[in-house]
Amino acid sequence: MDGSNQDDVPSVATTCPYCGTGCGVRATVRGTAVTVAGDVAHPTNHGRLCVKGAALGETVSTTGRLRHPMRRTANGLERLPWPDALDAVADGFRQIIERHGPDSVAWYVSGQLLTEDYYVANKLVKGFVGTANIDTNSRLCMSSAVAGHKRAFGEDIVPVSYADLEEADLVVLVGSNTAWCHPILFQRLLKAREQRPSMKLVVIDPRRTATSEMSDLHLPVRPGTDVWLFNGLLSYLHQHGVIDTGFIEAHTQGFARTLAIADNTAGDLRSVAAACKLDPGVLTAFCQLFAASERVITAFSMGVNQSSSGTDKVNSIINCHLATGRIGKPGAGPFSITGQPNAMGGREVGGLSNMLAAHLELEVPAHRARVQAFWQSPRIADKPGLKAVDLFEAIDEGKVRAVWIMATNPVVSLPDADRVRRALAKCELVVVSDVMTDTDTTAYAHLLLPAQGWGEKDGTVTNSERCISRQRAFLPPVGQARPDWWALSEVARRWGHGEQFPYRSAHEIFDEHARLTADGNHDEALPRYLNLGGLAGLDRADYDRLPPTRWPVLSDTVGEPARVFADGRYYTADRRARFVPTRPQPPAGRLDEDYPLVLNTGRVRDQWHTMTRTGLSARLATHVAEPFVDLHPQDALLSGVREHELARVSSAHGSCVVRVRLSGDLPRKSVFVPIHWNSQFASDARVGRLVSPVVDPVSGEPEFKHTPVRVEPFSVAWHGFALLRDDPAAGRDPRPHAAWWTRITGDGYTRYELAGRRVDGDWPAQARRLLGVTDPDADWLEYEDPTAGVFRAVQVVDGRIHACLFASPRPDLPSRAWLSSLFGKAQLDAADRVGLLIGEPLARGADTGATVCSCFGVGRKTIEAAIRGGCTTPAALGAQLKCGTNCGSCVPELKGIIAELRARQTAT
Numbered sequence: 001m002d003g004s005n006q007d008d009v010p011s012v013a014t015t016c017p018y019c020g021t022g023c024g025v026r027a028t029v030r031g032t033a034v035t036v037a038g039d040v041a042h043p044t045n046h047g048r049l050c051v052k053g054a055a056l057g058e059t060v061s062t063t064g065r066l067r068h069p070m071r072r073t074a075n076g077l078e079r080l081p082w083p084d085a086l087d088a089v090a091d092g093f094r095q096i097i098e099r100h101g102p103d104s105v106a107w108y109v110s111g112q113l114l115t116e117d118y119y120v121a122n123k124l125v126k127g128f129v130g131t132a133n134i135d136t137n138s139r140l141c142m143s144s145a146v147a148g149h150k151r152a153f154g155e156d157i158v159p160v161s162y163a164d165l166e167e168a169d170l171v172v173l174v175g176s177n178t179a180w181c182h183p184i185l186f187q188r189l190l191k192a193r194e195q196r197p198s199m200k201l202v203v204i205d206p207r208r209t210a211t212s213e214m215s216d217l218h219l220p221v222r223p224g225t226d227v228w229l230f231n232g233l234l235s236y237l238h239q240h241g242v243i244d245t246g247f248i249e250a251h252t253q254g255f256a257r258t259l260a261i262a263d264n265t266a267g268d269l270r271s272v273a274a275a276c277k278l279d280p281g282v283l284t285a286f287c288q289l290f291a292a293s294e295r296v297i298t299a300f301s302m303g304v305n306q307s308s309s310g311t312d313k314v315n316s317i318i319n320c321h322l323a324t325g326r327i328g329k330p331g332a333g334p335f336s337i338t339g340q341p342n343a344m345g346g347r348e349v350g351g352l353s354n355m356l357a358a359h360l361e362l363e364v365p366a367h368r369a370r371v372q373a374f375w376q377s378p379r380i381a382d383k384p385g386l387k388a389v390d391l392f393e394a395i396d397e398g399k400v401r402a403v404w405i406m407a408t409n410p411v412v413s414l415p416d417a418d419r420v421r422r423a424l425a426k427c428e429l430v431v432v433s434d435v436m437t438d439t440d441t442t443a444y445a446h447l448l449l450p451a452q453g454w455g456e457k458d459g460t461v462t463n464s465e466r467c468i469s470r471q472r473a474f475l476p477p478v479g480q481a482r483p484d485w486w487a488l489s490e491v492a493r494r495w496g497h498g499e500q501f502p503y504r505s506a507h508e509i510f511d512e513h514a515r516l517t518a519d520g521n522h523d524e525a526l527p528r529y530l531n532l533g534g535l536a537g538l539d540r541a542d543y544d545r546l547p548p549t550r551w552p553v554l555s556d557t558v559g560e561p562a563r564v565f566a567d568g569r570y571y572t573a574d575r576r577a578r579f580v581p582t583r584p585q586p587p588a589g590r591l592d593e594d595y596p597l598v599l600n601t602g603r604v605r606d607q608w609h610t611m612t613r614t615g616l617s618a619r620l621a622t623h624v625a626e627p628f629v630d631l632h633p634q635d636a637l638l639s640g641v642r643e644h645e646l647a648r649v650s651s652a653h654g655s656c657v658v659r660v661r662l663s664g665d666l667p668r669k670s671v672f673v674p675i676h677w678n679s680q681f682a683s684d685a686r687v688g689r690l691v692s693p694v695v696d697p698v699s700g701e702p703e704f705k706h707t708p709v710r711v712e713p714f715s716v717a718w719h720g721f722a723l724l725r726d727d728p729a730a731g732r733d734p735r736p737h738a739a740w741w742t743r744i745t746g747d748g749y750t751r752y753e754l755a756g757r758r759v760d761g762d763w764p765a766q767a768r769r770l771l772g773v774t775d776p777d778a779d780w781l782e783y784e785d786p787t788a789g790v791f792r793a794v795q796v797v798d799g800r801i802h803a804c805l806f807a808s809p810r811p812d813l814p815s816r817a818w819l820s821s822l823f824g825k826a827q828l829d830a831a832d833r834v835g836l837l838i839g840e841p842l843a844r845g846a847d848t849g850a851t852v853c854s855c856f857g858v859g860r861k862t863i864e865a866a867i868r869g870g871c872t873t874p875a876a877l878g879a880q881l882k883c884g885t886n887c888g889s890c891v892p893e894l895k896g897i898i899a900e901l902r903a904r905q906t907a908t
Contacts, residue, residue, distance in 0.1 A: 012474035013039050015461055016053045017112065017454040018608050020338025021045070021182045022463025023053055024548065027455065027474045034060045034455065034475070043548055044162065044463065050183035050887035051606055051620065051854040058617040060455050060475065066437045067479025070448040077437075077448070082480060086487065088447055089404070090494035092429045096402045097129065106133035106391050106400045109351065110407035111141070111340025114459030114471060116509040117484040118342070119349040120501070121406070122357055124492050126350065127377030128500070132362060132385030133400065135353040137408045138343040139388040139700055144305035145336035146347060147699040148314025151580050152322070154572035155359055156347055157529050159564045160297060160333040161465045161550070166192035167331030170293035172202045174226065174317065175303015175705075176337055179210035180605040182301075183887040185337070185464075190214060190888065200293070202286055204229065205303060206600065207672060208665040213892035219286055220667060222277040223598055223706050224587040226304060230316035231262040231582060232272035233287055234323055238263075242291040244325030251568040252322055254579035261581040262319075275584070277667070295331030296321070302339060302602060306704035308588045310696045315580035322577055328565030338464040345462035348530060348551075349513060353385035354700075358517045359530040370520050376500055387700030389415065389693050396423035404431040406484055407451065411440035412610040412678045415702045416653045417688035433484055436612050440679050440686070450481040454613075457483055459506040462551075468532075469548045485509055507543040511536060528571055529564060587706035588694040591669065595651060595708035597635060600672045601687050602704075605889050606854050607676040615681050618747040622851035625816075626742045626753055627658040627677040627685035629711060632668050636660065639711040644811040646714040646740060646755055649673060651707050654689030657714045657740055659811075671711060675704075682742045683735070716740065716755040718789065720807035722770055723751050723819055725800075732772035732803070749823045751816065754807075763791040763807065771795060771803040783837045794836045799827040806839065814839040817859055818847040852897070853883035853890045860897065867901050874898070 011026040024042020028035045034057040040047035069085030070077040080088070093105050107125050109118065118136075125134040149156045162185065165171060171189060178186040193199045203215040204226070212218040221229055237243060238259055248255050266272045269287065273280040290296060298321065304313045318334045326332040338344055350357040360367035362384060372380040386394055392410065394400040396419055403424075414420045424430050424444035432445035435453040442448055451457075455475040462468050485503060492501040503509050518533030534553035538546070552561050569575045591598065606620040614620045629649050631639070641647040643662045648655050649671065658673060666672060677685035692707045722734045726748055734752050735741045737760070744751040759766050763784055767773075771793070773780070779796040789809040795802045801822045806813050818841050822832060835841045848859030858881050871877045874894045878885040884894050 012472050013041070013470070014455075014472045014474065015341070015469040016049070016056065017341050017471070017613075018052050019182050020340055020343055020464040021185050022341065022461065022467060022469055023049060023184055024469065025049065025053060025056065027057070029474055033057070042469070044467065045184045048184055048187065048887065050889060052608060052614060054855060054886065055614075055617045055619045056454070058619060059613045060453075061616050062478050063616070064436050064438060065453075065478045065481075066434055066442075066448055066450040067481070068450060069480070070437075072446050082482070085447060085449060086490045086494060089431050089449075090491045092431075093402050093404075093491070094495065096428065100401060102129050102131040103133060104400060105129065105131065105402040106386060106395070106404075108388065108391060108403060108405045108408065108410060109134065109136045109346075111136060111138040111343040111346055112407045113342060113346065113484060114457060114461060114506065115342060115345035115349060115513065116459040116506040117406070117488075118346045118351050119357065119509055119513045120485040120488045120503070122350045123375055123377075124488050124501070126356065126381040127372060127375045127379070128492060128495065128497050130379040130381055132353050132381035132383065133391065134385060135388045135391055136346055136351045137388065137410070137413060138340055138346055139352060140306070140413065140702060140704070141302055141339035142305060142336065142343045142347075143352060143699040143701045144307070144310030144314055144696055145300070146352065147311040147696075148318060148580075149336070151311070151315055152318045152578050153565075153570050154578075155528050155530070157564055157571070158336050158344075158464065158466055159327060160335045162188060164331050164333065165189055165297055165299070165335070167295060168199065168297045169295040169331065170200045170202065170289060170297070172204065172290070172296065172298040173211060173215075174204045174298060174300040175305075176299060176301035177205070177207075177209040177211045177602065178299070178301070178337065179214060179889055179892060181339075181603050182337055183889045186211065187888045200289060202289065206667060206670060210605070210889065210892040213895065217282065217286060217289070219276075219278055219282060222275070222667075223600065223670065224307065224309075225276040225584070226313040227309060227316045227582050227584040228266050228272055228275045230313070230320055231266035231584065232269055232283070233290060234259065234262040234316070234320050235267045236269060236287040237291055237320065237323055240291055243323050247325035247568070248323065251570070252577045252579055253574070254581070255323065258319055258579035258581045259323075261583060265584050290320070294326070295329070296324075296326050297331065297333060297335050299335040299337050301337040303705060305701055307701070307706070308694050308696055308703040309585045310701050311698040312580075312582040312585070316582040319579050319582070322579055328563060328568065330563070336464070341463075342461040344464065344466065345460065345468070348462060348517070353387055353391075357513070358519070359528040371516070374516055374519055387695070389695050389700065389702055392420045392423050393693075395427050401427065402429035402431075403427060404433070405441060406433040409439050409441045409610040409612065409678065411444070412686050412688055413675070414688055415691035415704065416693040417686055417691075418654050419693070433487060435481070438680060439610070439612060449487055450479055451484055452477050452481045456481060460510060460546075465550065467548050467550045468546075470544075470546050472544075505540065507538070507540045510543060511538060588703060589692055589706050589708045591708050595710050596669065597631070597709050597711060598670050599649070599651065599690060599707040599709040600670060600705050601675050601691065602672065604674045604676065607674070609676065610678045611676045611681055612678070614676075616745055618745050619854055619857070621744045621746070622857070623854050624674070625744045625751070627656070627674060627682050628661045629658045629671050629673050630661045630663050630666055631671040631711060632666050633662045633664070634668060635671070635711070636662055641711055641713050646716060647711050648714045649690060649709050649711050651690040651692065651709045653692060656687055656689060657684040671709060677742070680743070683738070683740050685742070714740070717758050718756050718807050718809055719811040719813065720754045720756070720805060721752060721813060721816060722754060722803065722805045723749050723816075723823065724771065724803045725749050725823060734770040734805075737766070737770050746820055746823065749820070751820070764793070767791065767793040767805045770805055773803070781833060781836055792837060792839060796828060800825065801828055801836075804836065815847045815849065817849055817851070821846070821848075852893050853881075855886035856882040858883040863894065863897055864901060867898055872898060
């Protein structure tokens, strides 16, 4: 899959490491620079990339990388040779297992591992350690979908493809801000609707989002009421005769009881509307649209899964598709949109603690026997292991005494995150495999193992539509970084299992994985849809050339598989699908006087997970630079907080301090805080500290969308920001002098948003401390208004801006966009110096404003000027400025700016 670009520099076809869409990219290396473009040959994206994918080259950095195995000592981290580090891991785990049994150790892995890494980890733990205490951060996002699929279909099967989305007459997006979280998939949807205007898009989400702004109908449901809604839809479909009786009788079980519960709990649309806090007319319009549309896809994501009743929500959606026979047909079916790049691949190899590899069941003796025989393992785990939240509770309680964490950051991402931190702090042995030296989690590691990063590792991933793609190496490993499967295999060899872990390449592991999926798959006692038998036996060259391939693959002729469930046969004992009765349950957390608001968490457009990768990109930092809390203006008033100022958000479990935003996108009693910021990028913004550890009883997935909180002012004496040209010199870190801070990556500089309780001495002295300026003869520009409390200072070195600080008692400070642009100038001119002192540029148009389109770096003020000049549609803005013409994620924002300017013009 190597190719050439127009400059004849070889490029490598690989796969984006972000969301589960699974876009193909082509990476080109020129010296130390990596450029990334969409792969036009990949069936997922046909050459298009979202801004995160397009910025991948900016994140391929050696800065902060973990280069060598390290051991923590009383004096800090010391470097170890790989053999010594692996001996320490193997000996440490062995001794704990010998003293306390196999269930006293655990592994916590990640949907960002490659399938081959995942496979070796599960084989080692379940087949050779003999415990199922291996879980994954995919538990936090997709396990409710897995449980719902298994209850309904007998196997974890996503029954639709991306092409089905384009063929549907109606697409219902539930709990998914697809425009931001899966931009390329959303653009495919919009393009299909543009070509077929009769196609309709419905969004069900408590928030008004970029996705809902592009919909034909938005249902802003009360958080946690999805089961009421879909039970109501099921009852409505039955009442209006939109039921496929023949399909139900021939291919399903359990309809009568499921319908009876739906009728009893949600048989009247007016009562459903009241429960969901919906306009009855809007709810009726949705039900009518669903009933009238033969080809319907209901696509769902975290807003459904991350709930204490997430599995029931999934099944309530599936029930509506089974009742109407809208499954196993083109353009129809329930569709789980995966969050992580390889959550699906992890599920293929048994990545969750209650699964076996190859979609076999851990609790079925015949399945365990088959896997044990295939692996030639001395034992096999015979009961489910600890799910993610339970696993870290067991560490905290001393039941699990050793844990190996791979490619994830649970001190940031898990609920009740301070308990996770406390658990790791007292754990007997913590091993962390990571690409970065300093994360919130590596801070608690006794042993750190350097893993290969994207661009260095080699293997496969599987996206949301079951498409396997190759992730290929195009860079040499940094330092002594090694594949995760290699480190696991080396430990297995030290335990005497070298014969069963002989791997020299990812290709050999993939072949074994493919053979296991086919093993016994012809047997009626072990039927499953997952079958890669046609890919077994590939030689290394064929593996390297493997094109994107959707499973199942039953022969060596790679092609599009037959439509799943088209024959009406499912993977249950009697080959019938199961209706699952779902009773509406309110969220576990109850609002009260102390915690009167509901916390919802999620992603923002240009960041990913805990920012260990996206946080390195200047382009991705421009859209949303700071952690924030978004809430309704009335709730802000009652909480005593103001827009742009700081607030503390607290729950019964912890708190964080973030900037206040009043977007108007949230209903009363709801707040939203993004998940991304860690302790390397913000002083106090780990929202996981607040989230309740309540989980779904079936899936074990946490309730990230409904934690009771309160919001209150975080009082400071001054607000400010500093920009410092990137410089390894010591003493240039302003954070120790601030009560609150956020660090933002810039292009050639680092920006800090700051706030303080007091000024130490006078502002000129404070500024020099903050900027690390010790030379009394430095080229120093300074302005102070003691009455207003306003202060500005700039250090110039060799005619170039080197550092600056702006401070005020108020948060409305000068434009960062304009000041940032000065760091790209070879020399400051006289007008620049005057502008720095007065806090704004002298030249008109020099300030482009806050970034709206990250793909092309287009700011709000530039967009507003173009609108005033006659560009009154997103298409016209795109033609002039390019904004909105790549991934399209900013198009809803462009529409909003156009509408806002129109409203201003009308008002005047």
